[in-house]
Amino acid sequence: MAVTREPSSTPPRPGRHSAVRSLLRLWPYVRPVRGRLIAGALSAVVGSCLGLLIPLTLKWIVDGPVAGRDPSGVWLGGLALLVLGVAEAGLFGLRRMIVAGPLARVEADMRAALYARLQRLPVSFHDRWPSGQLLSRATTDLMLLRIFLSFPLTFLLVNGVTIIAGCVILLQQQWTLGLVLLAPVAPLVVLCSVFEERYARTARKAQDQIGDLATVVEESVLGIRVIKGFGRHRGQERAFLALSRRLRDTELRKAGLLGTLWALIVILPELAIGAALVLGVLKVGDGELSAGTLVAFLSTALALRWPVESIGFLLAITNESATATDRFFEVMDTAEASAGDRPDVAAPKAEARPKDAGLRLEGVWFRYPDAPADAPPVLRGVDLRVRPGETMALVGATGSGKTTLTALIPRLHEPTAGRIVLDGRDITALPRERLRELVAVAFEEPTLFSAGAEENVLMGAPDAGEARLLRALAVAQADFVHELPQGRRTRLGEQGLSLSGGQRQRLALARAVIGDPRFLVLDDPLSALDVHTEALVEAALREVLATTTALVVAHRPSTVLLADRVALLSRGRVAAVGTHHELLHTNEEYASLMSGPAGPEGGDPR
Numbered sequence: 001m002a003v004t005r006e007p008s009s010t011p012p013r014p015g016r017h018s019a020v021r022s023l024l025r026l027w028p029y030v031r032p033v034r035g036r037l038i039a040g041a042l043s044a045v046v047g048s049c050l051g052l053l054i055p056l057t058l059k060w061i062v063d064g065p066v067a068g069r070d071p072s073g074v075w076l077g078g079l080a081l082l083v084l085g086v087a088e089a090g091l092f093g094l095r096r097m098i099v100a101g102p103l104a105r106v107e108a109d110m111r112a113a114l115y116a117r118l119q120r121l122p123v124s125f126h127d128r129w130p131s132g133q134l135l136s137r138a139t140t141d142l143m144l145l146r147i148f149l150s151f152p153l154t155f156l157l158v159n160g161v162t163i164i165a166g167c168v169i170l171l172q173q174q175w176t177l178g179l180v181l182l183a184p185v186a187p188l189v190v191l192c193s194v195f196e197e198r199y200a201r202t203a204r205k206a207q208d209q210i211g212d213l214a215t216v217v218e219e220s221v222l223g224i225r226v227i228k229g230f231g232r233h234r235g236q237e238r239a240f241l242a243l244s245r246r247l248r249d250t251e252l253r254k255a256g257l258l259g260t261l262w263a264l265i266v267i268l269p270e271l272a273i274g275a276a277l278v279l280g281v282l283k284v285g286d287g288e289l290s291a292g293t294l295v296a297f298l299s300t301a302l303a304l305r306w307p308v309e310s311i312g313f314l315l316a317i318t319n320e321s322a323t324a325t326d327r328f329f330e331v332m333d334t335a336e337a338s339a340g341d342r343p344d345v346a347a348p349k350a351e352a353r354p355k356d357a358g359l360r361l362e363g364v365w366f367r368y369p370d371a372p373a374d375a376p377p378v379l380r381g382v383d384l385r386v387r388p389g390e391t392m393a394l395v396g397a398t399g400s401g402k403t404t405l406t407a408l409i410p411r412l413h414e415p416t417a418g419r420i421v422l423d424g425r426d427i428t429a430l431p432r433e434r435l436r437e438l439v440a441v442a443f444e445e446p447t448l449f450s451a452g453a454e455e456n457v458l459m460g461a462p463d464a465g466e467a468r469l470l471r472a473l474a475v476a477q478a479d480f481v482h483e484l485p486q487g488r489r490t491r492l493g494e495q496g497l498s499l500s501g502g503q504r505q506r507l508a509l510a511r512a513v514i515g516d517p518r519f520l521v522l523d524d525p526l527s528a529l530d531v532h533t534e535a536l537v538e539a540a541l542r543e544v545l546a547t548t549t550a551l552v553v554a555h556r557p558s559t560v561l562l563a564d565r566v567a568l569l570s571r572g573r574v575a576a577v578g579t580h581h582e583l584l585h586t587n588e589e590y591a592s593l594m595s596g597p598a599g600p601e602g603g604d605p606r
């Protein structure tokens, strides 16, 4: 069976603003290039208006040199037409040259701002938002906005000015014929406003569905081993097909709406031109109108065809761009975690008191923001003290909240209540950068990046020298990196998947210890190692642990034995604290957790 996919699972979004209000929010990004945009638009307006001089020149040629059989006059007229045509094309080309570079910069700046925001948003935000939704906002939506700024924004103005100027010329030449031509304006305005509303809804749906599709593709690529391992590729394909059909249907609906509007935008003015032509010919027959005026009139009407016809298409892109802007700002408007995130915000003063040295959790409660309303909190009043230099093991049944608790110390999540104190300072009073220097973490699922092995380790302390790097690799028994094809600089595949699970864990451990952190938080860091490597890592780790204050999530007795004391986490509370041997004899739950097939002193209970 395929994994069931729900339509877009992004958080509820605020109601749709008008397209103009949405697009006005782009101003801070467009401001730096406003001069170029205005210059580009002016050059296009002038180019387009020069185009309107062509019918007037035609009128002069027909009524003048052609009627008077003056070949040199016809040549002169032809030359004037050529100059006008070249000038029009040149001005449009100039516009493109003026705006292309700056608008590519606007797109890059917006993308950089979005990326920076994504890096700063709390983990709870990333828990809630599917990655494909973020990916599509950073790619297709921003590309659409660049296209909008470079084309529809200018041409809505250019075409608007051209249509107005053209209508003035038409009315001036022959007002009755002009009124016939303008007759479709009122129904077209009504049509466009109805279209705007419907199209906006459908465009939003399509853009969200593209995000859903990107999520599926990303999950399938990252989870390819599981999919292949369980032979689920057909199921995945079906799930993908269902989503892409849904997107296709929405795109077809969009195309249908646009097609209907376009047909009406084309047909109504064409009918008006036909009516004006018949009327004009009758008037020429009656001698009320010169042939040149009729030629000029019809040429002007035909010159206005593209500006009028393009309105539907321009409105469609404008609508999609307004939706893309909304989607961009939905991420940008999400509040960052707290003032502690921002180094520019002064952190409240919190003096360290020597007696409070070490790590202390005081009445810490936590529930995940996206947990169902009736789910109990994961942590329910955790009190725990890890003395300076002490290593505390955290033991508990699976799902008891150990990983959650470790994530609170580097502030990947914020406690719902209670506080966490490092050397007497509340962690919320520490600037985020300072906290990162004090606390290093290694998670059970080691995440590596597609960079060099060395670079991955140096993420823990970018300024660490060669000696510290070699020591960290040695402590984590990660010396295997020297044997890689290009040694320590060997590029690891995406997420480090070119390495074994144990190798990844060792690199993640090296990354955690390289900075000689004052506090070390390790979430079952040795779970993927064979017993011999585990023993070697433990022996080396003891040295590091002797000088740091550490909290180590442990499932097996061998890891627990690294610790001075053990805290047992049970139903969201610390149920007991003591040495491994004390708890083995005094606490049944602990004894049962530690009693694996090989007995409490050595085997892996899992």
Ligand SMILES: Nc1ncnc2c1ncn2[C@@H]1O[C@H](COP(=O)(O)OP(=O)(O)OP(=O)(O)O)[C@@H](O)[C@H]1O
Pocket (backbone or CB within 6 Å): 127, 368, 370, 371, 378, 396, 397, 398, 399, 400, 401, 402, 403, 404, 405
């Ligand atoms: N992002 C999340 N949103 C909602 N609930 C979550 C989230 N992450 C974990 N939980 C829930 O929190 C509870 C504790 O999970 P946690 O990963 O902290 O347990 P654990 O003790 O580390 O388990 P294990 O030993 O299996 O690693 C679980 O019931 C889990 O379903």
